[in-house]
Amino acid sequence: MSETKILVVAADEAMRAAPVQALGDAGFEVLSVASMDAACDAVNTAPVGLALVHASSVGDWRRLRRRPGAPPVVVMEPGADVPRAVRAIRYGAVDFLAAPEDAAAVVTVSRRHAIPASGEGLVAVDQRTRGVLDLARRVASKPVTVLLNGESGTGKEVFARYLHDHSERAEGPFVAVNCAAIPENMLEALLFGYEKGAFTGAVRSHAGKFEQAAGGTLLLDEISEIDGALQAKLLRVLQEREVERLCGSRPIPVDARVVATTNRDLREAVASGAFREDLYYRLCVFPIQLPPLRERRDDVLPLAEELLQRLGNGSATLSPGARRRLLEHDWPGNVRELENVVQRALILADGEHVDAEDLQFEVAPLSADGAADADGSLDENLRDSEHRLILDTLRQTNGSRKTTADRLGISVRTLRYKIARMRDEGVSVPDSAGTAQVQAG
Incomplete structure (x- = not known):
């Protein structure tokens, strides 16, 4: 797995030497160039996670920043005053180094702002992906709610973790809730918590996910799947920044940064009445669209x-x-x-x-709505291929519905619907422990 590449741009080789040495010792891959033309050529040739630019020696560094998929830029100006730093930030730099010979400062700034070329499940080589990562990096440190929108399988949770890891809450917990995988009557208690005796089986009080995410980030995955009544309660939590447990008697302050994801167009859901407009605007403070x-x-x-x-x-x-x-x-x-x-x-x-x-590709994508055509025109071979794909994935995941749904790129609800249809057609489907005989009918 390659390290993040840092570009150091300065006409004077001595000016480049200290940052190059510091970054190399910190484990970064470093590329050193002497001109802005060479810097632009380097960005076109290979992904660069960050550029450290000695602006006074190489001309208009904004040329680099304006290029599609360009890296964030940190301006280096030894001994510069505050007005020069402010001007650089205003023109689009992400940070300013008045002491580029300070190895600790160089490494700290680079770790804060560099976009990784790859990571656990995160690869940013294409210019569109790098543009999205640039947006995510810019908003990561801001205490605002982010809505990640994209098709299933585009890596929304990976980007949510990136937001968390590059925020001031990185040392806090990252708590994820899959709103589509949890029954509606349980989701409220899971999110908001409950007091002892709130319902049958509640033998002790329990903190909800909002409380558990205190000081960190709460990911509400597939937020479009929650019902109307719970939407109203969630709206109140986001507005008041406090939560009340089921059967609780006092509000509890909420100190969690909320990131929500959806694979649906929430504006269409608002227009159809399936999603509250006021909640949509609470969640969509900073929207990021993930390309397929x-x-x-x-x-x-x-x-x-x-x-x-x-x-x-x-x-x-x-x-x-x-x-x-x-x-x-x-x-x-x-x-x-x-x-x-x-x-x-x-x-x-x-x-x-x-x-x-x-390389074995699926015959056709699974339908996200979980329903066959009303006239029953689904081709027999296509249906059998879908059955085999579901059964193979269930076998690989030891019968786990949630993991199977994640791998297939559909919701757990859709998977359950398909399994029920398969059983109606006489297909033997493994249970959650993977013990049933698996065969395609």
């Missing part, structure tokens, strides 16, 4: 290689034919589909070399 994998083609091969390293033994490689097939595929299931394809390829590959024939 088919619109960020330059990420496909780096993602595949990162998955090969993570899921394999670290030595698997892709043949030219396999790389070509990966680039030609449309990826309706996004990164989650790519992970499944890589897992299958590692099983089918002869040795450590993945060839084109080892």
Whole structure:
């Protein structure tokens, strides 16, 4: 897994020497150039996570900042005064170094602002992805609610964790709640907590997720799935910044930064009356749209290689034919589909070399609405392929509905609907322990 690349730009080699040494010792990959033209060429050639620029020696550093997919820029000016720093920030720099010879300051600033080229499940090579990461980096340190919108499998939780890890709350807890996977009658108690005796089985008081996320970040995953009554209660929590447990007698202050995700167009849900407009505007303080994998083609091969390293033994490689097939595929299931394809390829590959024939793609994407056409026109072969895909994934996850739904890029509710239909058609489906006989009808 490659380190984040930092670009150091200064006409004077001596000016570049101290930052280059400090960053290299800290584990960064460092690229040193002497001109703004060379800096622009470097950004075009390979992903750069941050640029440290000695502005007075290389001309207009804003040229670099204006390029599509350009890295954040930190301006270096030894001994500069406060007005110069303020002016640099106003023009688009993310930070200012008045003492670039201070190794600790250089490393601290770089770790704070650099966009990683790759990470656990996060790869940012394509310019569109780098643009999204740039937005996420800018808002991460701000105490505002963020709404991440994107198709299933685009990595919304990965970006939510990025927001947390690059915020001032990074040392606090990161608490995630999948609103689509929890029954509606349990979600309220899970979010807000409850007092002893609030319902049958409540033998002790329990802090909700808002309380558990104090000092950190609360991720409300698939926020569009919660019902109207709970939407009203959630709105009050976000407005008042306090929560009241079920059967509680006193409000409890909320100190959690909220990040919400959805794979639906919430504006359409508002228009149809399925989602409260006032809650939408509370959540959509800073919206970020995540592009699907088919619109960020330059990420496909780096993602595949990162998955090969993570899921394999670290030595698997892709043949030219396999790389070509990966680039030609449309990826309706996004990164989650790519992970499944890589897992299958590692099983089918002869040795450590993945060839084109080892790549097995799904016949067709699963329908997100969970319902077949009313006239029953779904092709028999397509239905059997869907059944086999669900059964294979259940077998891999030991029958876990939640993990299976995540891998298939559908909600748990949709998966349960499909399993019920399969059982009605005589298909034997494994239980949560994976003990039932698995066969396709």
